[in-house]
Amino acid sequence: MNNKYSILIFILFASIKLNAAVLTCGNKTNCQYIQNAINAAFPFDTIEVQPGHYKQGNLLITKPLSLLANGEVILDGNFNCEIITIKSNHVFIRGFSIKNSSNLSSIDIAGIKVLACQHVTIENNKVEKCSFGIYLSNTTHCKVQNNFISGNVLSETNIGNGIHCWKADSNSIENNEVTNQRDGIYFEFVTNTTINKNFSHHNLRYGLHFMFSHSNTYTNNKFSNNGAGVAVMYSHHVTMKNNLFEYNWGASAYGLLLKEINDSEITGNIFTYNSAAIYMEGSNRVNMSRNIFSNNGWAMRIQSSCVDNIIEHNNFVGNTFDVSTNGETQLSNFNSNYWDKYEGYDLNRDGEGDIPYRPVSLFSVIVEQLPPSLLLLRSFMVYLLDKAEKIIPSLTPEYLIDNKPVIKMIELDNQPIAISNTNKE
Amino acid sequence: MMEMRKFDNKLGNRHRNQIEGSGTFASAILLKHEDPSTIKMRTSTKKYLLLRLLKYVLLDILKNRMVLFYTLFLLATSLGLFSMSGDPTKGIASLLNIVLLVSPLLSLIFSTIYFYNSYEFIELLSAQPIQRKTILYSQYWGLCISLIVALVIGLGIPLLIFAPGKAALSLLIVSCGLTMAFVSLALLAALLTRDKARGIGLSLLLWFYFTFIYDALMLMIMFAYIDYPMETLTLTMISLNPIDLARVIVLLQLDVSALMGYTGAMLQDLFSSGKGVLLASGVMLIWILAPLRLAIKLFNKRDLWKKIPEDDKHLQGFYFFYQKQFSLN
Numbered sequence: 001m002n003n004k005y006s007i008l009i010f011i012l013f014a015s016i017k018l019n020a021a022v023l024t025c026g027n028k029t030n031c032q033y034i035q036n037a038i039n040a041a042f043p044f045d046t047i048e049v050q051p052g053h054y055k056q057g058n059l060l061i062t063k064p065l066s067l068l069a070n071g072e073v074i075l076d077g078n079f080n081c082e083i084i085t086i087k088s089n090h091v092f093i094r095g096f097s098i099k100n101s102s103n104l105s106s107i108d109i110a111g112i113k114v115l116a117c118q119h120v121t122i123e124n125n126k127v128e129k130c131s132f133g134i135y136l137s138n139t140t141h142c143k144v145q146n147n148f149i150s151g152n153v154l155s156e157t158n159i160g161n162g163i164h165c166w167k168a169d170s171n172s173i174e175n176n177e178v179t180n181q182r183d184g185i186y187f188e189f190v191t192n193t194t195i196n197k198n199f200s201h202h203n204l205r206y207g208l209h210f211m212f213s214h215s216n217t218y219t220n221n222k223f224s225n226n227g228a229g230v231a232v233m234y235s236h237h238v239t240m241k242n243n244l245f246e247y248n249w250g251a252s253a254y255g256l257l258l259k260e261i262n263d264s265e266i267t268g269n270i271f272t273y274n275s276a277a278i279y280m281e282g283s284n285r286v287n288m289s290r291n292i293f294s295n296n297g298w299a300m301r302i303q304s305s306c307v308d309n310i311i312e313h314n315n316f317v318g319n320t321f322d323v324s325t326n327g328e329t330q331l332s333n334f335n336s337n338y339w340d341k342y343e344g345y346d347l348n349r350d351g352e353g354d355i356p357y358r359p360v361s362l363f364s365v366i367v368e369q370l371p372p373s374l375l376l377l378r379s380f381m382v383y384l385l386d387k388a389e390k391i392i393p394s395l396t397p398e399y400l401i402d403n404k405p406v407i408k409m410i411e412l413d414n415q416p417i418a419i420s421n422t423n424k425e
Numbered sequence: 426m427m428e429m430r431k432f433d434n435k436l437g438n439r440h441r442n443q444i445e446g447s448g449t450f451a452s453a454i455l456l457k458h459e460d461p462s463t464i465k466m467r468t469s470t471k472k473y474l475l476l477r478l479l480k481y482v483l484l485d486i487l488k489n490r491m492v493l494f495y496t497l498f499l500l501a502t503s504l505g506l507f508s509m510s511g512d513p514t515k516g517i518a519s520l521l522n523i524v525l526l527v528s529p530l531l532s533l534i535f536s537t538i539y540f541y542n543s544y545e546f547i548e549l550l551s552a553q554p555i556q557r558k559t560i561l562y563s564q565y566w567g568l569c570i571s572l573i574v575a576l577v578i579g580l581g582i583p584l585l586i587f588a589p590g591k592a593a594l595s596l597l598i599v600s601c602g603l604t605m606a607f608v609s610l611a612l613l614a615a616l617l618t619r620d621k622a623r624g625i626g627l628s629l630l631l632w633f634y635f636t637f638i639y640d641a642l643m644l645m646i647m648f649a650y651i652d653y654p655m656e657t658l659t660l661t662m663i664s665l666n667p668i669d670l671a672r673v674i675v676l677l678q679l680d681v682s683a684l685m686g687y688t689g690a691m692l693q694d695l696f697s698s699g700k701g702v703l704l705a706s707g708v709m710l711i712w713i714l715a716p717l718r719l720a721i722k723l724f725n726k727r728d729l730w731k732k733i734p735e736d737d738k739h740l741q742g743f744y745f746f747y748q749k750q751f752s753l754n
Contacts, residue, residue, distance in 0.1 A: 249685035275686030295514070297683030318514050320683035340515065366644075372659045373647055374687050377680060378518065379672055380526055381640035 024070075026050025034075075035059055038067075044090070049073045061086045069095035077101040083130070084112045091120045101130035108160055110135035111149070114142060122147065132160030133181060138167045145174040151181040153204050161186035161209075162200065165193070173198060183209040184226065191215050198222070206231050207248075218243060223255075229274060231257040238264040242414060246272045254279040255296065261286060270414050271296055277319070280306045289313045292414050298324055298364075302400075307331045315410050316340060316359070320377065323359035324368055325397055334359065334402040338409050343390075346407045357405040360396045362389035475559050475566075478550070482567030485543065492571045495531055499579025513588030514679065517596055521675050524580065524600045525668055526636065528572075529607045533628040536568045536611030541621040551729050561724050565612060565717060572604045592678040595702075599671040602709045606667045607632075609717035616723040639666045660695075664705075667712040674705045 023041055025031035026049050031040075033056055037047050043063045051071030058081045061067070065088070074097045077083045083098050091114075098111040111130035114120050116138040123145045127133045133149035136142055149162040162178030165171060167189040177199045178184040184200030187193070187210035199222045200207040207223035208230045210216070215237045222244045223230050229248030232238065238261060245255035255274035256266075260282040270292045271277035277296040280286070282305040291314045293299035299319040300311070304327035312335040316322050322339060336352065344353035363382045367374050376382050389396060486492055502523055507516040540547075543564070550560045580600060584593035614628040643662050647655060663669045676684060695701040 249682065251686055253685075273682050275682055295682060297680065297686040318512055320680045340512065370647055370651055371687060372655045373644060374684065375659055375663055375669075375673060375676075376640055376644060377672075377676055377683065378521060379640045379669065380522065380636055381644070383522060 020044045020046060022046045022048060024048045024050065026070075026073075027052040027054075034067075038063075038065065041065055049096075057081045059084045061088055061091055063088050064090035066092040067094070067096075068092075069097075072097060074099060077130070079103070082109045082111075082113060086112070086114045086120055087117060089117045089119050091117070093120075093122050093125065095124045097126045097128070098130065099128050101132075103131045103158060105158075108132055108135060108164070110160065110164070113137070114139050118142070121145075128152075130160075131158075132164050133162040133178065134164070135160075136163075136165045136168055136171065139165070139171060140169045142168070142171045143174070144171070144176060147176045149176065149178045149181065151179070153180045159204065162203065163198075165190045168193065172196070177201075179203065183207075184223070186210070187213040187216070189213065193217075194219070196220055201225050203227060207245075208232065210235060214238070217241075222246075224248070226253070228252055229254040229257065231259070232261060233257075233259040234261075236262040236264065240264070240266045240269060242268045244270045244272075245274060245277065246270070248274045250275055257281075258283045258286065266291065268412070268414050270294075271299070276301050279303075280309070282306065284308055286310075290410070290412050290414070291315075292317070292412055294318050297321065300359075301325070302330070302332060303327075304329045309333070310335070312336050313406075313410055314338070315412060317409070321361065321364040321367075323400065324364040325360060325400060326368060328397050330397045330400040332400075334400070336404050336406055337402055338406045339402065340409075342405045342407075344405065351407055353405040353407055357402045358390070358393060358396055358400065359402060360400050361386045362395055365395055474555060475563055478555075478559065478563035479567055479570075481546075482543075482563050483571060485546075486539065486567055486571045489539070491535055492575050495535075495572070496575040496579045498527075499575065500583065503580055503583035507583055507587035513590075514592070517584075517588055517592050517675075518679060520580070520584075521596060521672070521679070524596065525603070525672055528576065528600050528604055529635065529668060530632050532568075532572055532604045532607035533611045533614070533632050534625065535572070536608045537615045537624050537628040538621075539568060540564060540612060540615040541624060548729055557725050558721055561612065561721055565608060568608045568611075569605050572608065573601050576600050576604060592675065595678045596675050599674050599709075602706075602713065603667060603671045606709065606712040606716070609713055609715075609720060612720040613716040613723070616720050616727065635666050635668045640669065643669075664708045667709060670705050670709055670712070674702060674709075677701055677705075 021042070023031070023037050023045055025034055025037035025047060028050055031037045034047070034049055034054065035056060038059065038061055041047055041063070044065070046066040046068060048068050048070045051073055053074045053076060055076045055078050057077070059075070061084065073095070075083050077100045079100050080102045083101055084093065093112065101109050101111055103109060108131070110132035111127035111134060112122055112125065113132070113135040114122070114137065118140045119142065120139065121143040122134060123143070125147045127147060127149045129150070129152040133151065134144055134147060136144070144163060151159050151162065153159055159182045161183040162181035162185060163173055163176060164186045165188070169191050171190070171193045173185065173193065174196045175198065179200070179202045182204050184203045184207045185195065185198065190210065190213040193213070193216045195216065195218045197220045201222070201224045203226045205227050206229065207226035208218070208221070209232070211233045213235050216235075217239045219241045220243065224244070224246040226248055228250065230245060231254065248255050253275050255271045255277040256279070258278065258280045262284045264286045266286060266288045268290050272292070272294045274296045276298040277293050277300065278288075279301045281303045284307045286309045288309065288311045293314060294317045296319045298321045299316050300323045302309075302323060302325050304325060309332040311332060315338045317340045322341060339357050339359060342353055342357045344355040344357065346353055348354070362385050363377070503520055506519050507513065510516050510519070547560055547564070551557065576597070581597050584597060610631055611628050614631060615624045618624045618627060646662070647659070650658065663673055695704065
């Protein structure tokens, strides 16, 4: 009996699959308007759009469909509408070149907007000069992959984010490249999402920006040359692995800004050429290990509000300042890191220095209080001050100390990740 | 009558020659008549006079061996530093410290001593129809060229081998600029006093001031005015010290990540564009030219004849007697 039912169900599904028609529409076909094809299609049909430049306003998809571009299809919003709006589950969109959405400050207008649905896949699209690039609101199990998103930066108030997720769960964002938007990737109330192999660069504000987004995993992403780097806030159980943070320069630009991030894992990342590689505020129980900090202005700025963080087995190489802090209290643990400024010795040859290393120099304390004195950097007087403080520490925080600094650079295989995005063209 | 005119002419010519600084032989030719070709010759000798003097000065400095030691010292230090620290950036940073410390010191002391030692040669030259400006320039350029050659060999070659790049280039250029500025400061110090010991003391004091005292003072002033906006003040203070200026130019290449973290908008703008380097180089040029101009002014006014030891009462009496008798001045 059971068996019979299952066969019946199988046949039913198979027939649905078989019935899924392929509709062709476009300039040289009977169906000139894509929206007409969408309206005429049955659920689970496939619509193939012929190559051409379409200025047909907004496309609203309210049923499960596959919308495929057959060649170079340009959907042009002519600066007066949103281009694709998806309000149905199981929609699949591939290969479009989406351009020129309108730009309103009252409503978030996007190149592709997905509203309250599941299992939507958006891949291989090129979104240009749209206010928001790809906008996912209240979605689960959606995939955004291999897209290239480039905005038209006018000012921070006039442009949206590249990939914007609001209230989402179990999405996957992979292999996208975002540039010239406000925030490259923006999450709010997003959980259990994987963010992998994305490249976010030259954005006006943050390369990656998330708030209240717990249990997300960020791997192999590259964030470079963003106006203010990467800022993540008010989240817990965040995993960041093998990412690259580079060239984030500015007074308030950080490779990675952690504000009230708890119980998280930051491992195997590379931070290079940032004004401040990591800035931590009110973050607790964050485990940072096997990261590479090289050629940054400040490798770490840890505010006194951070408690119980573990910073171990990292390489600190060629940074102007290793660590700076704003107060005497320091409740994070530094352990077994490699510091290129360490001048101690290792008599028993166990690979660990015999005298502890104090990563906070006197001059960094001075700079913290008096920023213009930064211009005295590397002057001989500063060198003398630092030396004197090293011999008799009195002004630098007593407990910010690495008791077992490693003598030789730790061999880490963090390689800069090559992001391949074929859609950039 | 004819004789008189000839004599007048001769005097006149000699006088003119003295002003123009041409060779003494020219006056004999000019006695007859001035034809264009001789004028041409005259100007050409004038043009090459500086170069000829420079040749003597350079050869003299080469005999001194001090520059040779300086070259070897730089070479040894930079090679040692680079082979010790594997990271070229770190090597440049340490080298920057050494260069900022040593090259002003050596330029000052060596130039001052050299100037005093060649004082007799300078007096001799002053007796010739040569402009004093030319004499001083020959000294200045002789010192500069020899010290810069030392820098290029001792610093430039290791930099080129171990850390070629913008930071290395800026370090080399900056150290050359620093050398030129401090040689002109040394000449100024040497011309401010007649006494050799005092002159050397003055140049040492200058070095100490620019290297140690100035930065400490600056930090003190900054802390005193901590509640006020300080961008212009900081920039002005940096410009008033060639060593600081040189340091900031190299920092712009070396620690740009940190400098970009600075909170001031004006400095931010200055650092991020090429403006910072341009401005700093301009101010550095002022530091090279201004003391040199002042030194030339002092040297032009200086009465070389009055160089009589103060304790030699006999000679002094002799001198004053003759001064009164013939109203020499």
